[in-house]
Amino acid sequence: MASIDIQSIRKSFGTFPVLHGVDLxxxxxxxxxxxxxxxxxxxxxxxxxAGLEGVxxxxxxxxxxxxxDLAPKDRDIAMVFQSYALYPHMSVADNMSxxxxxxxxxxxxxxxxxxxxxxxLGLDPLLERRPRALSGGQRQRVAMGxxxxxxxxxxxxxEPLSNLDARLREQMRAEIKKLHADLRATSIYVTHDQIEAMxxxxxxxAMHAGVVQQVGTPLDLxxxxxxxxxxxxxxxxxxxxxxxxxxxxxxxxxxxxxNGTVLPVGKRAGIESGSVATLGIxxxxxxxxxxxxxxxxxxxIEPTGFGIIMHVTLHDGPLKIFTLDRSMLNxxxxxxxxxxxxxxxxxxxxxxxxx
Amino acid sequence: xxxxxxxxxxxxxxxxxADASEPYLYSAPALILIITVMLVPLVLGISYAFRDIQLLxxxxxxxIGLDHFRTLSEDxxxxxxxxxxxWWTGASVFLQFFFGLILALLLDKPxxxxxxxxxxxxxxxxxxxxxxxxxxxxLFNPVIGPLPHWMYALGIMDAPNxxxxxxxxxxxxxxxxxxxWGIPFFAITLLAAxxxxxxxxxxxxxxxxxxxxxxxxxxxxPFLAPTIAITILLRTVWISNFADLIVVMTxxxxxxxxxxxxxxxxxxxxxxxxxGYASAIALxxxxxxxxxxxxxxxxxxxxxxxx
Numbered sequence: 106m107a108s109i110d111i112q113s114i115r116k117s118f119g120t121f122p123v124l125h126g127v128d129l130x131x132x133x134x135x136x137x138x139x140x141x142x143x144x145x146x147x148x149x150x151x152x153x154x155a156g157l158e159g160v161x162x163x164x165x166x167x168x169x170x171x172x173x174d175l176a177p178k179d180r181d182i183a184m185v186f187q188s189y190a191l192y193p194h195m196s197v198a199d200n201m202s203x204x205x206x207x208x209x210x211x212x213x214x215x216x217x218x219x220x221x222x223x224x225x226l227g228l229d230p231l232l233e234r235r236p237r238a239l240s241g242g243q244r245q246r247v248a249m250g251x252x253x254x255x256x257x258x259x260x261x262x263x264e265p266l267s268n269l270d271a272r273l274r275e276q277m278r279a280e281i282k283k284l285h286a287d288l289r290a291t292s293i294y295v296t297h298d299q300i301e302a303m304x305x306x307x308x309x310x311a312m313h314a315g316v317v318q319q320v321g322t323p324l325d326l327x328x329x330x331x332x333x334x335x336x337x338x339x340x341x342x343x344x345x346x347x348x349x350x351x352x353x354x355x356x357x358x359x360x361x362x363x364n365g366t367v368l369p370v371g372k373r374a375g376i377e378s379g380s381v382a383t384l385g386i387x388x389x390x391x392x393x394x395x396x397x398x399x400x401x402x403x404x405x406i407e408p409t410g411f412g413i414i415m416h417v418t419l420h421d422g423p424l425k426i427f428t429l430d431r432s433m434l435n436x437x438x439x440x441x442x443x444x445x446x447x448x449x450x451x452x453x454x455x456x457x458x459x460x
Numbered sequence: 461x462x463x464x465x466x467x468x469x470x471x472x473x474x475x476x477x478a479d480a481s482e483p484y485l486y487s488a489p490a491l492i493l494i495i496t497v498m499l500v501p502l503v504l505g506i507s508y509a510f511r512d513i514q515l516l517x518x519x520x521x522x523x524i525g526l527d528h529f530r531t532l533s534e535d536x537x538x539x540x541x542x543x544x545x546x547w548w549t550g551a552s553v554f555l556q557f558f559f560g561l562i563l564a565l566l567l568d569k570p571x572x573x574x575x576x577x578x579x580x581x582x583x584x585x586x587x588x589x590x591x592x593x594x595x596x597x598x599l600f601n602p603v604i605g606p607l608p609h610w611m612y613a614l615g616i617m618d619a620p621n622x623x624x625x626x627x628x629x630x631x632x633x634x635x636x637x638x639x640x641w642g643i644p645f646f647a648i649t650l651l652a653a654x655x656x657x658x659x660x661x662x663x664x665x666x667x668x669x670x671x672x673x674x675x676x677x678x679x680x681x682p683f684l685a686p687t688i689a690i691t692i693l694l695r696t697v698w699i700s701n702f703a704d705l706i707v708v709m710t711x712x713x714x715x716x717x718x719x720x721x722x723x724x725x726x727x728x729x730x731x732x733x734x735x736g737y738a739s740a741i742a743l744x745x746x747x748x749x750x751x752x753x754x755x756x757x758x759x760x761x762x763x764x765x766x767x
Binding site: 155156157176177178182183184186188190192194195203204207208251 | 660
């Protein structure tokens with residue numbers, strides 16, 4: 106177990122830069138999730154921490170020790186791969202004990218370590234099988250078991266649940282969380298799935314185009330997204346955005362859209378009157394109300410069972426609403442909505458949040 | 461009702477015969493082709509082994525039973541050829557495999573100009589064996605070839621002689637030519653097998669703490685094992701039957717020191733024109749190679765089942 110310190114890490118493949126100076130401090134025992142769309146550099150960052158990719162510039166420290174030039178095996182980390190990367194010609198027990206055997210650990214120690222890990226993950230009856238005789242979920246468990254037998258300083262997970270079906274993914278997600286609560290090992294988890302990020306993380310690192318967009322607890326990112334990218338990426342269905350001019354008149358402030366609509370927004374300190382701004386509101390925060398201030402045309406109703414996603418048009422612009430009110434399955438052609446002031450997010454012309 | 465209960469009885473005889481022979485008729489064209497092209501010559505060849513067939517003797521051709529095999533069991537030249545075959549095949553296959561594997565491992569790593577290097581490596585395979593044999597014979601010839609002089613300069617040889625005329629060294633001539641000619645086969649097949657190994661296995665192993673040697677032993681080798689088994693089987697059979705280089709370079713000499721069974725058969729059949737005796741030797745070689753092949757196939761099957 107250890108802290109991991111990443112200082113202005115850069116990475117280029119040839120002349121093509123993929124990471125533009127990442128700084129991140131991971132505390133001992135913390136569960137960090139790197140999240141972002143494909144190609145944002147999150148996997149590259151993880152592989153650099155593992156030592157599978159070279160560092161173009163910057164420093165990586167594990168437990169205070171600079172590891173830039175150490176081989177993967179000398180960093181004392183364990184990694185779970187998306188493909189599991191199990192050794193196909195070895196039994197489950199041999200897969201799990203491989204790293205210990207390479208380190209010439211005593212036989213009894215190996216047996217007890219493998220036994221412990223296997224019972225934690227429910228692998229006891231499978232120890233003599235080969236990976237090809239296992240289901241996807243079982244292989245996933247073996248990959249986890251291989252990581253935990255060694256008691257490394259840190260666990261690295263590279264999209265470990267992507268190859269599982271939805272039900273199994275949910276189940277393994279809970280198991281990973283339980284395992285982390287049990288072992289309290291420093292973990293870095295890469296995913297593009299925001300549900301995994303929200304449910305597992307102590308802190309989320311949202312990345313886009315090789316740049317860290319925001320670091321914070323899951324609720325931080327949900328409640329106070331730092332910029333338009335995080336606002337749009339976290340949350341499902343995604344946030345609604347309206348672009349317009351931010352105008353202050355007396356104690357009130359409003360956003361004037363291109364089509365002439367005026368939306369009242371709270372007065373903010375970080376932005377000047379007359380500048381371009383983007384307003385954001387999550388679909389679940391839009392309220393439906395017979396006396397609502399705004400009228401919208403209903404385009405489409407998507408029932409999800411749990412709730413209803415309504416696609417409506419508000420003054421020529423699309424708006425999504427999420428509601429638990431089942432009467433909205435047959436809403437009629439028009440509805441009236443409110444955009445509550447305290448739920449509005451405002452972003453300046455540079456895309457950053459203003460309060 | 462009775463008609464419905466016994467539908468077969470209602471069919472006319474011709475229809476039943478047609479139905480029964482249908483699958484055989486479908487497979488007949490392929491079977492006839494195989495029988496005429498493969499089985500007939502094989503049976504004919506085997507029958508020669510039990511007959512006295514000499515091209516220059518018009519009274520030959522009679523059935524003589526096991527006479528050829530009795531002669532063969534006392535033929536010292538045959539047993540020497542058998543020992544030479546073991547040496548020739550063993551050394552050629554081992555060296556071809558060894559260098560082919562090294563080449564495949566080198567070509568598996570990315571480097572500038574890899575495409576060109578791969579193309580060049582496979583070039584010897586395209587050279588006709590006859591031409592390759594002549595070339596190497598010249599290379600070993602001190603009058604026109606540089607090799608004896610180089611070996612002399614390096615102190616490997618006492619004098620720049622032709623190793624093809626030295627009874628103790630002559631076999632190395634065709635073996636060297638054969639290794640040069642056969643490396644691409646192993647390099648190509650092993651490279652294909654290497655490239656099918658998932659890269660993340662190596663990454664997982666390096667995180668688990670395996671060095672290059674351990675990664676090779678615990679990942680590369682188990683993955684290559686089935687390919688190695690089948691390529692070595694194929695090459696062993698081919699090389700033990702492969703007399704071209706020997707016939708071209710040494711013609712079995714000096715003093716039968718490079719005579720292998722295949723070239724001995726060639727000599728008996730086309731120089732002495734004793735087809736009967738040649739067929740008898742060929743039959744023995746066939747039986748030996750069949751036994752060997754079965755052994756390797758069984759070995760490979762157990763390897764695959766284990767893996």
